[in-house]
Amino acid sequence: MPCSIPLAKRYRMERSLCGALPPTTLQSGFRLVPWHDRLLEAHAKVLHRAFAEDFDGRVFPCFRTLDGCLELMRAMRGLPSFCPGATWLLTAPEGCIGTVQGLMGEHRFGMLQNIGLASAYRGRGLGSALLCSAIGGFRRSGATRMNLEVTASNLPAMRLYEKFGFRCIRHVYKPTASSSEPEASATIAPIIRAGNDSGDAIENRR
Numbered sequence: 502m503p504c505s506i507p508l509a510k511r512y513r514m515e516r517s518l519c520g521a522l523p524p525t526t527l528q529s530g531f532r533l534v535p536w537h538d539r540l541l542e543a544h545a546k547v548l549h550r551a552f553a554e555d556f557d558g559r560v561f562p563c564f565r566t567l568d569g570c571l572e573l574m575r576a577m578r579g580l581p582s583f584c585p586g587a588t589w590l591l592t593a594p595e596g597c598i599g600t601v602q603g604l605m606g607e608h609r610f611g612m613l614q615n616i617g618l619a620s621a622y623r624g625r626g627l628g629s630a631l632l633c634s635a636i637g638g639f640r641r642s643g644a645t646r647m648n649l650e651v652t653a654s655n656l657p658a659m660r661l662y663e664k665f666g667f668r669c670i671r672h673v674y675k676p677t678a679s680s681s682e683p684e685a686s687a688t689i690a691p692i693i694r695a696g697n698d699s700g701d702a703i704e705n706r707r
């Protein structure tokens with residue numbers, strides 16, 4: 502019987518944490534701020550700005566509301582695997598504009614979560630700078646490899662990851678949000694699990 506639930510194709514990508522990274526620069530006025538608990542709400546606000554109307558907002562409804570993003574950040578912060586060193590906020594003179602979070606999986610595997618920038622700030626190297634900070638944080642925290650998941654149609658993100666040497670190791674299919682009503686908590690667990698093998702997605706090794 503044909504499946505009536507729309508599925509989003511996502512790639513699991515990996516790279517070793519050895520080896521050089523592409524050069525990145527931070528234009529003047531921008532600042533990378535390391536994790537502190539008092540920044541949780543700022544991260545959530547940027548997540549909402551970056552993802553609500555974008556590729557992953559269509560797959561994960563929690564990104565569509567600020568409450569959903571707050572719940573996601575609180576859930577990640579509460580995990581024993583939360584990796585503060587790989588979690589960064591990016592600020593511009595106007596305020597907070599970028600975020601990335603990290604989790605440390607089994608066997609010292611860094612798991613990149615939700616790198617995102619407010620749309621007006623994309624395409625000028627800031628995503629690269631955020632990713633570089635997260636990679637540095639994983640290295641300092643003792644990780645030897647790292648992985649991430651990306652929606653297959655998200656070409657800007659795919660290009661960013663390929664530029665940093667990530668290679669696709671398998672693809673997975675995740676049910677997309679078919680309802681226009683956001684149900685924040687229902688989709689948080691699959692996002693947080695995105696970096697390990699226990700997710701509830703349909704997987705195919707490449």
Ligand SMILES: CC(C)(COP(=O)(O)OP(=O)(O)OC[C@H]1O[C@@H](n2cnc3c(N)ncnc32)[C@H](O)[C@@H]1OP(=O)(O)O)[C@@H](O)C(=O)NCCC(=O)NCCS
Nearest residue numbers: 555616617618623624625626627628629651657658660661
């Ligand atoms: C993905 C994202 C973080 C990239 O940030 P960014 O600041 O635009 O990326 P950069 O300017 O550092 O670009 C890095 C590389 O990605 C590629 N790239 C960036 N934007 C692109 C676009 N619109 N189309 C195609 N390639 C693009 C380029 O190859 C670029 O490298 P180059 O300029 O040296 O050629 C940003 O697009 C974003 O926040 N998207 C919404 C949230 C999201 O989908 N996050 C990813 C979740 S998996």
